[in-house]
Amino acid sequence: MAPHHHRTMSDSLVVSAEAHPDKEVVVVGGTERYTYGRLHDTALRTARLLQDHGVQRGDRVVVFADNSWACVASIFGTWLAGAVVVVVNAQTKADKLAYLLADSDAKVMVTEAKLARVFRPVVGTLPILCAGKAPEGTVELGEALAAVEPKPAPHGCVATDLAAFIYTSGSTGEPKGVVMTHQNMTFTVASLIEYLRLGPDERIINLLPLAFDYGLYQLLMTVRLGATLVLEAGFGFPEVIRRRLRDEQVTVVPGVPTVFATLLAGDQTPYLSVRRVTNTAAALSPELIPRLAALFPEALIYKMYGLTECKRVLYLEPEQLAVRPASVGKAIPGTEVFLLSPDGAPVPAGEAGILHVRGPHVMVGYWNKPEQTAQMIKPGRFPGDRILCAQDWFKMDEEGYLYFLGRSDDIIKSRGEKVSPVEVENALYGLTDVREAAVIGVEDPVLGQAIRAYVALEAGSALTAADIRRHCQGCLENYMVPAEVVILEELPKTDTGKIRKKGLLEEQA
Amino acid sequence: MSIIETVTPNQLTAADVEAQLRGFIVDNFFVEDELDARESLTDAGVIDSTGVLEVVSWIEDTFSVVVPDADILPDNLDSIARIVGYVMGIAGA
Numbered sequence: 001m002a003p004h005h006h007r008t009m010s011d012s013l014v015v016s017a018e019a020h021p022d023k024e025v026v027v028v029g030g031t032e033r034y035t036y037g038r039l040h041d042t043a044l045r046t047a048r049l050l051q052d053h054g055v056q057r058g059d060r061v062v063v064f065a066d067n068s069w070a071c072v073a074s075i076f077g078t079w080l081a082g083a084v085v086v087v088v089n090a091q092t093k094a095d096k097l098a099y100l101l102a103d104s105d106a107k108v109m110v111t112e113a114k115l116a117r118v119f120r121p122v123v124g125t126l127p128i129l130c131a132g133k134a135p136e137g138t139v140e141l142g143e144a145l146a147a148v149e150p151k152p153a154p155h156g157c158v159a160t161d162l163a164a165f166i167y168t169s170g171s172t173g174e175p176k177g178v179v180m181t182h183q184n185m186t187f188t189v190a191s192l193i194e195y196l197r198l199g200p201d202e203r204i205i206n207l208l209p210l211a212f213d214y215g216l217y218q219l220l221m222t223v224r225l226g227a228t229l230v231l232e233a234g235f236g237f238p239e240v241i242r243r244r245l246r247d248e249q250v251t252v253v254p255g256v257p258t259v260f261a262t263l264l265a266g267d268q269t270p271y272l273s274v275r276r277v278t279n280t281a282a283a284l285s286p287e288l289i290p291r292l293a294a295l296f297p298e299a300l301i302y303k304m305y306g307l308t309e310c311k312r313v314l315y316l317e318p319e320q321l322a323v324r325p326a327s328v329g330k331a332i333p334g335t336e337v338f339l340l341s342p343d344g345a346p347v348p349a350g351e352a353g354i355l356h357v358r359g360p361h362v363m364v365g366y367w368n369k370p371e372q373t374a375q376m377i378k379p380g381r382f383p384g385d386r387i388l389c390a391q392d393w394f395k396m397d398e399e400g401y402l403y404f405l406g407r408s409d410d411i412i413k414s415r416g417e418k419v420s421p422v423e424v425e426n427a428l429y430g431l432t433d434v435r436e437a438a439v440i441g442v443e444d445p446v447l448g449q450a451i452r453a454y455v456a457l458e459a460g461s462a463l464t465a466a467d468i469r470r471h472c473q474g475c476l477e478n479y480m481v482p483a484e485v486v487i488l489e490e491l492p493k494t495d496t497g498k499i500r501k502k503g504l505l506e507e508q509a
Numbered sequence: 510m511s512i513i514e515t516v517t518p519n520q521l522t523a524a525d526v527e528a529q530l531r532g533f534i535v536d537n538f539f540v541e542d543e544l545d546a547r548e549s550l551t552d553a554g555v556i557d558s559t560g561v562l563e564v565v566s567w568i569e570d571t572f573s574v575v576v577p578d579a580d581i582l583p584d585n586l587d588s589i590a591r592i593v594g595y596v597m598g599i600a601g602a
Contacts, residue, residue: 114549234551236561
């Protein structure tokens with residue numbers, strides 16, 4: 001008997017699978033097609049298998065996979081086992097994977113054979129369930145699923161149990177696990193569906209990694225709606241995406257500015273099936289908006305703003321786009337935002353302030369990082385009330401619409417993904433010949449910001465810019481690799497001897 | 510006797526293209542092991558979406574051709590063997 005509520009994240013799958021078991025839930029790469037009934041069965045078997053490998057309520061399961069069927073089924077399987085899912089981007093390299101496995105204290109990892117060369121050196125004795133041709137020492141996922149019953153043991157999770165960790169880059173360079181409960185996530189899924197005005201007939205395309213909250217929520221909204229997800233591994237081949245939009249009669253296109261700039265660089269034949277276009281993660285430049293409207297003439301276009309710590313914060317009603325093209329709108333339904341000065345005083349309309357957020361979508365905190373959590377989450381108006389400080393500067397107009405002004409830290413946004421300059425600098429310092437390194441973001445029409453690294457080398461070093469980029473490709477996710485490496489004799493310094501990043505930009509200007 | 514080293518398009522061989530391509534990949538991307546010519550470069554994590562565009566630029570610059578957007582497909586570009594085949598088709602004829 002399916003539940004009539006959405007208390008935990010697996011409830012929506014149970015409801016949708018009972019209502020229409022034969023409806024398509026996900027189409028992978030335009031060829032593999034799966035129904036709700038199949039997803040429910042596979043997720044139940046995954047849950048049983050995880051429990052057979054020792055996973056209990058609240059344990060963490062790392063899903064290290066590309067956008068794939070195994071990834072989708074494992075996310076829901078983890079929830080049906082009562083465990084906490086940690087989806088890790090398939091571009092992650094070995095050292096960072098080791099950090100994420102240790103930080104999250106993973107009990108089991110579900111992954112894919114094509115990633116074996118990344119995970120094999122770092123997994124130790126961790127049980128590995130591996131889709132595809134499983135390397136020695138791992139369990140072949142497909143065979144193991146076929147051999148278990150689709151009957152996990154009851155787990156007893158309630159809405160305030162933990163559902164997911166979503167890792168995000170921080171200004172200190174160490175990735176932080178954003179901890180979300182089932183209640184956080186079920187609330188947020190419903191809020192997004194409400195303001196996007198979505199229904200059960202949607203066909204939502206997802207090009208973004210499921211490890212990225214914007215990608216993950218496309219799947220979660222789809223299953224909650226009983227709709228269909230058109231899942232792609234990325235947008236490296238724009239022509240594939242153009243074909244998929246038409247062949248699959250896609251109705252919702254979530255993107256970041258890099259995706260839209262790439263689509264607008266090619267064939268401009270309008271996509272008439274598309275009813276919603278959403279942008280977040282980096283600002284959509286006002287020049288792109290009329291061109292997007294021409295490419296998607298039947299679509300409502302949404303500008304949005306969010307941060308992983310509460311998933312989504314603001315959205316602009318599409319009817320307001322022509323009226324206030326520079327605004328990112330107001331708080332998402334069921335939540336509240338306001339601006340405060342750095343010392344905590346309310347900020348009047350028209351003046352700059354730091355955005356603060358209140359609502360059921362605000363994270364529990366960062367896993368194992370109480371000090372960094374305390375910097376972001378402040379006590380609210382009554383015992384237990386919590387306010388999230390977004391650390392970004394905004395101003396509000398007289399009618400309550402918000403305008404993004406800038407970040408209060410030096411995080412770079414490239415291709416819509418957060419990049420910590422410190423994390424990239426640490427990778428550069430991994431080369432013994434690198435004496436000094438500084439990483440900044442520079443404006444780029446397609447990437448939003450492109451990553452530029454400045455390095456000074458030890459005397460006599462023969463390292464080239466290409467050598468340095470190649471080294472970075474070996475230890476960083478591709479979106480973090482500097483697009484440009486500039487080798488200087490010495491980097492500019494402040495009086496106290498710190499590298500002066502502002503000086504670098506000025507010298508280049 | 511001197512060996513003529515200039516390769517004009519109509520003298521291209523698949524082996525030349527493959528050697529140049531492997532050199533480009535090793536110089537510009539992080540590759541731990543010898544790549545199988547049929548292995549998917551995106552699956553192996555060698556290239557991603559911007560990597561694809563770098564490969565396209567390299568083809569255009571090296572072989573003095575224009576790669577139309579409609580050709581930027583996995584079938585043409587997602588393994589060493591496919592890129593060699595594509596280059597031979599577009600530049601070697």
